[in-house]
Amino acid sequence: MALQQLNTNRFEEFIYDNGEPCLVIFSRENCHVCKEVIPMLEQLQLHYEGKFGFYYVDVEADKNLSQRFPLRGVPSILFFNEGILQGKLAGNVEDGEIEEKIAEVLE
Amino acid sequence: MKRAALTNKLLVLGIDGMDPRISRKYLAEGKLPNLQKLIDRGAAREDLQLLGAIPTITPPCWTTLATGAYPGTHGITCYWRQSPDSLDAVVYNMDSRNCTAEQIWNITAEAGLKTLVWHWPGSSWPPTSQSENLSVVDGTQPGSVNMGVAQLDWEKVIVATSDIKEVRYAPRVDKPAGVGCIITDLEGTLDDDVDDEMMELWWGDTARQGGEIRTYVMDDEDTEVVIGSKVAYDIVNSPLKDATGWTNAPNGAKEFTILTSGGIMRRPALILKNEAGEYDRVAIYKNKKAEAPIVILERNKMVSGIIDDVTKKEVTKPACRSMKILELDPAGNKVRLWISNALDIANDQLWHPKSLYKQIIENVGVVPPVSLIGGEDDELVREIFEPSWVLYNKWQADCMNYCISKKEYEVVFSHLHNIDCAGHQLWHLAKTLSPWDHTDEKKYQNFIEKFYLQTDDYIGEFLHLLDEGWTVLLVSDHGLIVGENVPPILGEYGGLNTKVMEELGYTVMKKDEKGNSLREVDWEKTRAIQIRSNYIYINLKGRDKYGIVDQKDKYDLEEQIINDLYNYRDDRTGKRVVGICLRNKDAVLIGTHGPECGDIFFSIEEGYNRLHGDSISTSEGYFDTSVSPIFVAAGPGIKSGFTTKRIIRQVDVAPSVSVLLGLRYPGQCEGAPIYQIFSEEI
Numbered sequence: 001m002a003l004q005q006l007n008t009n010r011f012e013e014f015i016y017d018n019g020e021p022c023l024v025i026f027s028r029e030n031c032h033v034c035k036e037v038i039p040m041l042e043q044l045q046l047h048y049e050g051k052f053g054f055y056y057v058d059v060e061a062d063k064n065l066s067q068r069f070p071l072r073g074v075p076s077i078l079f080f081n082e083g084i085l086q087g088k089l090a091g092n093v094e095d096g097e098i099e100e101k102i103a104e105v106l107e
Numbered sequence: 108m109k110r111a112a113l114t115n116k117l118l119v120l121g122i123d124g125m126d127p128r129i130s131r132k133y134l135a136e137g138k139l140p141n142l143q144k145l146i147d148r149g150a151a152r153e154d155l156q157l158l159g160a161i162p163t164i165t166p167p168c169w170t171t172l173a174t175g176a177y178p179g180t181h182g183i184t185c186y187w188r189q190s191p192d193s194l195d196a197v198v199y200n201m202d203s204r205n206c207t208a209e210q211i212w213n214i215t216a217e218a219g220l221k222t223l224v225w226h227w228p229g230s231s232w233p234p235t236s237q238s239e240n241l242s243v244v245d246g247t248q249p250g251s252v253n254m255g256v257a258q259l260d261w262e263k264v265i266v267a268t269s270d271i272k273e274v275r276y277a278p279r280v281d282k283p284a285g286v287g288c289i290i291t292d293l294e295g296t297l298d299d300d301v302d303d304e305m306m307e308l309w310w311g312d313t314a315r316q317g318g319e320i321r322t323y324v325m326d327d328e329d330t331e332v333v334i335g336s337k338v339a340y341d342i343v344n345s346p347l348k349d350a351t352g353w354t355n356a357p358n359g360a361k362e363f364t365i366l367t368s369g370g371i372m373r374r375p376a377l378i379l380k381n382e383a384g385e386y387d388r389v390a391i392y393k394n395k396k397a398e399a400p401i402v403i404l405e406r407n408k409m410v411s412g413i414i415d416d417v418t419k420k421e422v423t424k425p426a427c428r429s430m431k432i433l434e435l436d437p438a439g440n441k442v443r444l445w446i447s448n449a450l451d452i453a454n455d456q457l458w459h460p461k462s463l464y465k466q467i468i469e470n471v472g473v474v475p476p477v478s479l480i481g482g483e484d485d486e487l488v489r490e491i492f493e494p495s496w497v498l499y500n501k502w503q504a505d506c507m508n509y510c511i512s513k514k515e516y517e518v519v520f521s522h523l524h525n526i527d528c529a530g531h532q533l534w535h536l537a538k539t540l541s542p543w544d545h546t547d548e549k550k551y552q553n554f555i556e557k558f559y560l561q562t563d564d565y566i567g568e569f570l571h572l573l574d575e576g577w578t579v580l581l582v583s584d585h586g587l588i589v590g591e592n593v594p595p596i597l598g599e600y601g602g603l604n605t606k607v608m609e610e611l612g613y614t615v616m617k618k619d620e621k622g623n624s625l626r627e628v629d630w631e632k633t634r635a636i637q638i639r640s641n642y643i644y645i646n647l648k649g650r651d652k653y654g655i656v657d658q659k660d661k662y663d664l665e666e667q668i669i670n671d672l673y674n675y676r677d678d679r680t681g682k683r684v685v686g687i688c689l690r691n692k693d694a695v696l697i698g699t700h701g702p703e704c705g706d707i708f709f710s711i712e713e714g715y716n717r718l719h720g721d722s723i724s725t726s727e728g729y730f731d732t733s734v735s736p737i738f739v740a741a742g743p744g745i746k747s748g749f750t751t752k753r754i755i756r757q758v759d760v761a762p763s764v765s766v767l768l769g770l771r772y773p774g775q776c777e778g779a780p781i782y783q784i785f786s787e788e789i
Contacts, residue, residue, distance in 0.1 A: 008273040016373045068276045068370030
C-alpha cells in the first residue's frame with residue numbers, strides 16, 4: 001500500500017493536532033535512493049497498522065513544509081510522537097534501523 | 108603608608124554609550140530627574156565629561172576603567188585582536204587573560220571586600236583572582252547577561268489572518284521596513300541561505316575558542332549602519348480559523364499556529380473573546396490537549412518570564428521568552444504577535460560562583476531576553492525593542508539591589524548596555540541621510556530620548572544607596588554620535604575595510620573576469636591593509652605570512668600612507684575624512700601604542716564619524732551628540748553639589764576607586780585620583 005502524502009494542512013492535523021506516533025519521509029520524485037527506501041517503508045507499514053503512521057512529503061510540491069525541518073537532503077525520515085520531533089534518519093536506511101527507531105519512539 | 112578609606116561601599120554604575128552632551132540637553136529640559144539628583148548630591152565637571160580612552164570602543168574603554176591603564180598598555184584594543192595567522196582576520200578578544208594590566212576588582216576582593224563584577228565587557232571573564240570574595244557574571248559579550256551562550260531560538264513575528272491558507276515559515280528574514288510580514292509578498296527577497304547568527308559568529312563557542320573571524324567591509328552594504336538596522340527575524344504566517352479539536356477552547360475562540368525552534372516545534376494559539384464579544388487576548392498552548400495555556404497575553408503588555416521548551420540541535424531545554432501582541436483585530440480577522448528569542452534557563456556557565464545564578468533565579472527571576480529587532484521599522488522599535496530593554500533594565504537593577512541588600516556585596520562594578528544597543532541599531536537614523544531617506548529623523552530623535560528616559564529610571568533604582576552609606580560612580584565607556592555624513596569605507600570596527608585602501612593602491616583585491624573586486628585579498632600585491640576601526644598594518648616580510656614589504660622600506664611606506672590618508676577626499680562631499688594618523692611609536696601619546704595597535708593608528712575626522720570607534724574621544728555629532736563618556740560621583744568620600752574644572756581622564760577612575768576604598772593602585776595604573784572631588788584631602 002502506498003504511503004499517504006501529507007501537505008501542510010494534513011501535516012498540522014496528523015502530526016500536531018492528533019499527535020500521532022509516525023514517521024514522515026521527505027522525498028523527491030527523481031531521487032534515486034528514495035526509490036529504494038520508499039518501497040521498504042511501504043512493506044514495513046503493514047506491520048504497524050494502527051500503531052504507527054507512515055507518511056511522505058514531496059519536497060518539490062511542499063517546499064515550505066520541508067524548509068521547516070533540518071533536512072540534509074533527501075530522503076530524510078523524521079519521527080514524531082505527540083507533536084514532538086523524536087529523531088531523524090537520512091539516506092539509504094535499512095529496515096532494521098527504522099524498526100529500532102520506531103521502538104524508541106513508542107517507548 | 109596605608110590610607111584610611113573614604114567609603115566602605117562603592118557602586119560603579121556603568122552605562123554603555125551614555126553621552127554627557129546629550130544628557131545635558133535632556134537635563135536642561137528637566138527630563139532626567141534622577142541623574143539631576145545624582146549630580147546635585149555629588150560632583151562632576153560642568154560638562155559631565157570624562158576624557159575617554161582611545162579607541163572609543165567598548166572593551167578597551169571598560170578595561171581602562173577597570174585598570175587605570177591606556178589600551179596600549181592593557182592590550183585590549185578592540186572586541187577583537189589581530190589573528191596571529193592572517194592579516195585579514197581577527198580573533199575574539201573579550202578574554203580577561205588577554206589583558207596585561209591588573210583589574211581593580213581583584214584588589215578589592217583580595218583586600219576582603221565582597222566584590223561583584225556584573226556583565227562588565229572589558230577583561231572581566233573569566234575571573235582572574237582566586238579570591239572567594241570575587242563574583243563575576245558574564246562579560247564575554249556586550250549585549251545582555253547570557254546573550255552569547257544561552258540563545259536557543261530566534262525572535263519571530265507571527266501573522267495570522269483568515270486569508271492565509273496554510274502555515275508558512277520563513278527563517279531569519281531580512282525584511283525591508285515598511286513591507287508587511289506576508290511571506291508570499293516577500294518571496295522574491297527571501298534568502299535561501301540562512302546566515303549564521305551573528306551572536307554565534309562573534310560571541311559563540313567557536314569564536315571564544317579563538318576561531319578566526321573574517322569579515323570584509325567593501326562597500327556601504329557591509330557597513331554596520333546598513334546591517335545593524337535590519338536585524339532579521341523569523342516570520343510565521345498562519346491561517347486564523349475557528350478552533351477545532353481542542354480539549355479546552357472557550358466558545359468563539361479562533362486558532363492559529365506558532366512555530367518555534369527553527370520551525371520544528373508547533374505551539375497552537377487561540378484568540379479569545381471578551382464579554383463584549385471583542386477579541387482582546389491571545390492564549391498560547393503546548394498542544395491542543397493541554398489543560399491550561401502557557402501564557403495569556405493582553406494588548407499593549409509585554410510579558411516576560413514565559414518558560415517553554417525549545418529544541419536546538421536536537422536537544423530540548425526549558426527556555427525563557429518574552430511576548431507581546433502587536434495587533435489584534437477586535438473582530439477576530441487578524442492577529443500579529445512578537446515572540447522574543449529564547450534563553451536557556453539552566454545556563455550558568457558564565458556565572459561565578461554558580462550558586463549566585465541559582466540565588467538570582469530563585470529570588471529575582473530568570474534572565475529576560477532583550478530584543479534586537481526594529482531598526483528602520485519604527486513600530487517594532489516602539490512596541491518591542493525599547494520596552495524589552497525597560498524590562499531588562501528593571502531585572503538587572505533588581506539583581507544588583509538584591510546582591511547589595513541580601514548578599515552583602517560591598518563593591519559592585521556593573522554595566523548596562525541599553526543605550527549602546529539602541530545606538531547600533533538606530534542612532535544614525537536621527538539624521539536623514541540619503542541611504543535612509545525613507546525614514547523620519549524626528550521619530551528616531553524621539554527614540555534616543557526614550558532611551559535616556561529609561562536610563563534615568565534605571566539610575567533612580569540606585570539613588571537610595573546614597574542614604575545607605577554607598578558611594579556611586581556613574582561612568583560610561585564612550586558616548587554615541589549621530590553621524591553628520593555617511594562615513595567612508597574606512598574605520599569600521601567589524602573587519603577589514605577595503606574600499607579606500609584599494610583606491611589608494613595599498614590593498615589589492617582579486618578580480619573576476621569583469622574586473623570587479625572579489626572578497627579575497629591579493630596578497631602578492633597588497634602592501635598594507637586597514638582592519639578594525641583604527642589600525643593599518645603593513646604587509647611585512649618576515650612578520651606576516653604573505654609579506655611583500657621589506658623591513659627597510661617600512662618607514663617610508665608608512666609616511667606615504669599617512670600622506671595619502673590626509674590627502675584623501677570623500678567621494679560624496681570632497682572633504683578630508685581622516686583625522687589623525689600616528690606611527691605606532693608615536694601613538695603612545697594617545698595611549699594606542701604597542702603590539703595590538705597596528706603600524707599606523709588613525710581616526711576619522713569629526714563630521715564623518717560613525718556611532719563610535721573611529722573617532723577620538725572628543726568628537727561630536729549631529730543632534731547634540733558626542734562620543735565622550737560621562738562621569739558623575741556622589742556619596743561618602745565625594746564632595747556634595749560640587750563642580751570641578753579638573754580634566755578627568757578615564758584612566759583616573761580606577762585609582763580613584765583605590766583611594767575611596769583605602770586600597771593600593773592597580774599594578775599598571777597610569778591615571779591619578781580625582782582628588783579635587785574627594786571630601787577629604789589625601
